[in-house]
Amino acid sequence: MSAVAADTSAAAISAEPLVRVDDVHTYYGKSHILHGVSLTVAPGEVVGLLGRNGVGKSTTLKTIMGLVQPSRGTVALGGRPITGLPPHKLARLGIGYVPEDRRIFRLLTVMENLRTGLDRTGINEDRRRALLDKVFTYFPVLAERRNQPGGTLSGGEQQMLAIARAMMLEPKIILLDEPTEGLMPRMVSQISKIVEVLHNEGVAILLVEQNVPLTLAASQRVYIMEKGSVRHHCAASEISVHDPIIKQYLGL
């Protein structure tokens, strides 16, 4: 590892990470999906999680979000153990989740979709207004369609909505699962920009992606998974698309 990268990694590890996943094993029924996954995300950091289909990247995100319970291992948020907490508590504690198939509420309007995250206790009218304005500035198409049912939006627009919806929670970290999947190239670059904007606001991001160049460009550090565990971990700067490691684990 280069000295710069080592510093970054060291800095990331020595300060208490925002999210720490420690030796997590998760099963779906009898299938052993995660075999001792460990990773960290520092406050405000963009971390990429790469790997082929089916290696357990989504399951890792779901475990952090409390949507599946690990049979072994722990997850901590800001030092505080959160394993076993139900998802709605984790959302309130500051974890935003943007799933692989977007999963916006199709029968709710765009505005109502946003409201699911906006209608929280302890948020006053001004902050609500500010959040909505911010999101409509970043995603003007959502402002246009604010009273349309979510199901009438295009794929790219639904992805915007899914991210905007998570932003309504003012999360400390957003778990982004394959945001560019199935999107046109124009939308892909939009996603890139959004990740950058969020990063500049200090929101940490755990980015699961198959799009290697985008991930390497956007992240500070990357983990590479295979068959349910982390096989490689380094700073994004020290690895390129053509690196043999990428070829080995992602078959590119």
Added chain:
Amino acid sequence: MTTAAPMEKALPLAKPPLLSHTAAFWSVFTVVMALLIVAPLILPEFWGGFLTEILIWGLLAMSSDLLIGYTGMVSFGHSAFFGLGMYGAAAALLIVKPANLWLAIVFGLAAAAGAALFVAYFSTRLRDIYFAITTLIFSQIFYVIIFTWTAVTGGENGLIFSRPRLSIPFIYSAPFTPHTMHWFVLAVVTASYLILRRITQSPFGMVLQSIRENEFRTRAIGYPVQRYKIVSVMLSGLFAGLAGVLYALQKEFAAPDFVYFLTSGEAVIYNILGGVGTLVGPIVGAGFFQLARQFLSQYLGDQFPYLIPLGIFFIAMVIFLPQGLLGFARRWLNK
């Protein structure tokens, strides 16, 4: 890193069990049978009749177990099959003279089978909840028909008739006594149990259980799931009808109350109490329920609503012990 599965250490040879499963099962079976045969001779008459009734309700619940425990379908339609078995037997005993026991059974089974086919055809197209609701509605349809078609069914008052002679051609013929009634019922219920046991352990039964576990996959493999379900409902209906026939013989009347869906509900309660998927569990459940009811009314008076504590107990069982009293023995009973 991949963890290679550790080489399985060769286990030391397990000591063979004292008795093979078959031997153990049949020993227990024989003991229980012996007790049930001897019971009416030792017990006072009231309890003898009580035991006989438990066996009949047990048969009804056992028929329901074929659906719930083995095919994974909750049905509230059994009251219809039970009731039609009852009325079918009544019809035979009232229309055909001299009253013939076997004719009554045939009529009852035919009526129940007819109803079962009808219900099965419509309701097996639907899954789970819709199936349960549809069978419930069918029970109610039969109830309304029987209740209002007074000319044929006696309406609200039902039908009264007398027992035929217990006649086994060339061997025996005499009027029923409480003892012979009990033994007759015991013989029928035992035969039913053995037949149902054979069915659930046959390839057909295996498919039913596969439907219970994962209907989607069973269909994907290529089994005509709906046909299996129809047969399952019909078999279940047959045995429920048989229970109805026995009840008619025991009590010498047929009444629409039994066709009301609550009777099916009680059968399902026996299933849960005793243990689904065990076949004998429901008989135990029926016994438990009836005994509890008997004791409650004995010590707390006839007016005491025994269904309140029993109902609460049932709810608690569903939440905490859904496998039922005999649930622990389920694997053993099905080997």
Added chain:
Amino acid sequence: MGVVGQIFGAIPIELIIIQTVNGIVTGMILALVASGLTLIFGIMDVVNFAHGELFMFGAYMGVLVFAATGNFWLALIAAALIIAVFGAVLQVVTLRPLIGRDPLNTILATFGISLVLQNYALWQFGPVARRIPEPLNLYFQMFYLQYPWYRILIAVLSAAIIGGFWLFLKYSKFGVWIRATTQDRVMAQAMGIPVPLVYTGVFALGAGMAAASGVLFAPLTGVSHTMGLDWVLKAFIVVVLGGMGNLGGSVVAAIFISLLESYASIVVDPSEAVIVSFVVLILTLLFRPTGLFATPK
């Protein structure tokens, strides 16, 4: 045309109109009962067998409160509130432990609850029916009948309650929570919506609406411990016809079924008229199992 004309010719038009009004009145109450049932099913996959008993208990609570205060409207509101709370407690104690298990477990549990409640009512209140007098003793002339204004009032009130409920679902925060949870309970949780609480709330709402229907219906026929049974069966038919979880569908289906039975009562005995509903249900299950009036999603 000849035969049909003969049939309709034989029935006086006044009778048809009267039965139409009757059908709409009963239909609105049935709609109120079924709304709660379909909502509960739509959001948490629970077939609430005990719904009819909540209706019945609501009516009894109405009887008690009315006896104590002499005020019908107070009785209506109090009964709805009491039963709503009771429903919430019931859900937390018996249904919450069953979340995640095979949905057939909840059918059994709610069936058990309905047995307990029915028998409790019988024990506490006895087999003799109670009455709540009509709050409105005015009549108007409909053809040859003195038709009670009260019946029109219940229809209007039921519609108002359902309308209010619809508005609540559409615009309030909790309404958004309910709709989001109904569509995707996992993502609703991921958005911070406390889904277990939403379940309890919806069950309480459904119970409250059933109770309100019970009190509204009570002056028409009297309150007895078996009144829930008939209603729960009809309510189930309505829910299936309207599409499980479809509020609008169940309202339309309720009126449809009630009108059918009303008209059938012209020709056959009312206790047999119910077969019409059964037949419609069977036909629906055969040809349009998702519901006759379900709006395509």
